Amino acid sequence: MIYRQGIVIGTCIFIAVVVELTLLSRLGIPGATPDLVVVTVVAIALAMGPLQGASAGFAAGVLIDLSPPSDTLVGVNAIIYLVIGFIAGYWVDPRDRTLIIIMGITSLSTGGAAFATAAVDTLLGGSRVNWAEVPWITLSAALYGLLLTPIVVPFVGWLVKKVTPEMSFS
Amino acid sequence: MLSRRTKIILATLVVASLTFVILDLRGGDGPFSSARAAVSSVLGGVQRGAATVFSPVTGFSEWWGTQVDQSGQIRTLTDDNALLSTQLVEAENDIARANELDALLRVASVGRYRVVPAEVIAVGPAQDFSWTVTIDAGTLDGVEEDMTVINGDGLVGRVLKVYNSTATVVLLVDPESSVGGRVAGSQEIGIVSGTGRQNSLQFQLLDPLGEVNAGDAIVTFGSKGGRPFAPGLPIGEVVDVSGTAGALARVATVSPYADVSQLSVVGVVVRPPREDPRDSVLPSAPAVAPTRAPVAPQTTDPTPDATSKPEVVQEDEKAATPAPAEPGN
Numbered sequence: 001m002i003y004r005q006g007i008v009i010g011t012c013i014f015i016a017v018v019v020e021l022t023l024l025s026r027l028g029i030p031g032a033t034p035d036l037v038v039v040t041v042v043a044i045a046l047a048m049g050p051l052q053g054a055s056a057g058f059a060a061g062v063l064i065d066l067s068p069p070s071d072t073l074v075g076v077n078a079i080i081y082l083v084i085g086f087i088a089g090y091w092v093d094p095r096d097r098t099l100i101i102i103m104g105i106t107s108l109s110t111g112g113a114a115f116a117t118a119a120v121d122t123l124l125g126g127s128r129v130n131w132a133e134v135p136w137i138t139l140s141a142a143l144y145g146l147l148l149t150p151i152v153v154p155f156v157g158w159l160v161k162k163v164t165p166e167m168s169f170s
Numbered sequence: 171m172l173s174r175r176t177k178i179i180l181a182t183l184v185v186a187s188l189t190f191v192i193l194d195l196r197g198g199d200g201p202f203s204s205a206r207a208a209v210s211s212v213l214g215g216v217q218r219g220a221a222t223v224f225s226p227v228t229g230f231s232e233w234w235g236t237q238v239d240q241s242g243q244i245r246t247l248t249d250d251n252a253l254l255s256t257q258l259v260e261a262e263n264d265i266a267r268a269n270e271l272d273a274l275l276r277v278a279s280v281g282r283y284r285v286v287p288a289e290v291i292a293v294g295p296a297q298d299f300s301w302t303v304t305i306d307a308g309t310l311d312g313v314e315e316d317m318t319v320i321n322g323d324g325l326v327g328r329v330l331k332v333y334n335s336t337a338t339v340v341l342l343v344d345p346e347s348s349v350g351g352r353v354a355g356s357q358e359i360g361i362v363s364g365t366g367r368q369n370s371l372q373f374q375l376l377d378p379l380g381e382v383n384a385g386d387a388i389v390t391f392g393s394k395g396g397r398p399f400a401p402g403l404p405i406g407e408v409v410d411v412s413g414t415a416g417a418l419a420r421v422a423t424v425s426p427y428a429d430v431s432q433l434s435v436v437g438v439v440v441r442p443p444r445e446d447p448r449d450s451v452l453p454s455a456p457a458v459a460p461t462r463a464p465v466a467p468q469t470t471d472p473t474p475d476a477t478s479k480p481e482v483v484q485e486d487e488k489a490a491t492p493a494p495a496e497p498g499n
Contacts (some may be wrong), residue, residue, distance in 0.1 A: 032295070082184065
């Protein structure tokens with residue numbers, strides 16, 4: 001059922017955004033904020049497929065762009081997460097899904113998202129990005145994405161199987 | 171491989187995001203202000219609840235701070251651990267909050283600022299390169315845009331956007347933030363701008379011959395009507411000066427008093443003082459002994475009228491400076 005998929009996607013994204021903005025970003029961890037939202041989008045894409053991944057990415061991007069205290073352009077994160085969700089769902093062969101490969105994909109995604117945010121913001125004329133810090137932010141985002149994967153991806157996969165058992169994508 | 175329906179949905183989503191970017195690029199309030207307000211009213215409540223639930227965990231951000239420069243602070247950490255083991259985490263958290271409120275009250279009462287206290291309930295992700303936080307006070311508490319935000323240590327930032335019960339604050343370390351500053355004890359003024367790093371600001375003197383030394387304290391010199399920055403608030407301490415006197419660009423590195431990575435209780439200045447408190451709000455410890463001196467001539471002219479403030483204070487910082495970035499943006 002498409003409604004059930006929508007509810008699963010919406011709930012996961014909403015919780016991820018709230019936890020990232022209220023808990024993870026306040027921990028004062030060095031470097032980037034652990035990007036729970038991107039990891040969740042990748043997890044949804046892996047469990048459901050490219051279209052659901054892209055939709056989840058779009059929804060997550062718009063929500064995080066609109067929710068306080070964001071002061072970035074609306075739509076930037078939406079398009080970045082959309083692409084990530086689509087790629088993760090489309091190019092990953094279901095037969096390849098060992099945890100190691102999934103961790104590689106999520107860390108590429110979180111690192112790539114951090115780098116893409118910096119690049120798009122600069123291309124659109126923003127003056128906030130300090131390029132001397134971008135490599136460190138990208139690397140730490142990739143590392144934190146790696147660490148979040150063993151918790152988030154199996155949980156989302158389990159949830160998807162439980163709520164929408166007809167998704168025979170795995 | 172992709173079905174026709176999938177392609178159509180994907181294309182729609184891409185076009186929608188690009189449209190959002192283009193619409194939002196036009197600046198101003200734009201079509202997204204109402205959407206932001208709606209999301210804020212929903213998420214604000216959730217964030218407030220979540221912040222309460224997570225408060226024992228986020229209180230440990232101090233612990234991360236010490237991990238970063240371990241070598242110098244092992245002793246402090248040991249002491250902190252001994253202290254922590256004797257007290258419950260919850261009680262510790264409450265005491266810290268009460269102390270911050272006390273410090274805030276001290277700044278507010280010495281400088282005679284009228285302050286609305288608020289708590290930081292969400293922080294923007296570092297990947298955005300913007301240093302913004304959400305506080306749990308909004309229009310219902312009397313907060314308006316461009317009000318000054320302080321904590322017990324000094325200036326924190328200014329209110330960027332305000333909603334019913336929450337507000338977005340842009341911190342003074344944000345690369346787009348710039349504040350008019352004055353060297354405490356002298357009349358040297360300049361621009362304090364954020365660098366995007368949490369422990370350093372840049373202070374650029376307007377007068378290339380002006381004197382500024384490591385250890386000097388920097389306070390705000392205030393904007394017209396106290397917005398966006400009220401006068402006399404401590405900003406930070408000069409740690410390094412580059413360029414010799416007379417060089418075209420004299421830039422000092424300033425370490426802010428307020429630790430923006432560990433904000434919890436802050437205050438929004440809803441009404442600045444009638445008189446510039448000058449340097450009286452500065453922390454008592456640092457080596458700025460002569461800073462008390464200029465307080466005396468100020469009291470000889472106790473006119474309550476705001477227009478009788480000294481010349482420097484009265485000038486709007488936008489007009490007085492060739493600012494590289496306007497503080498209003």
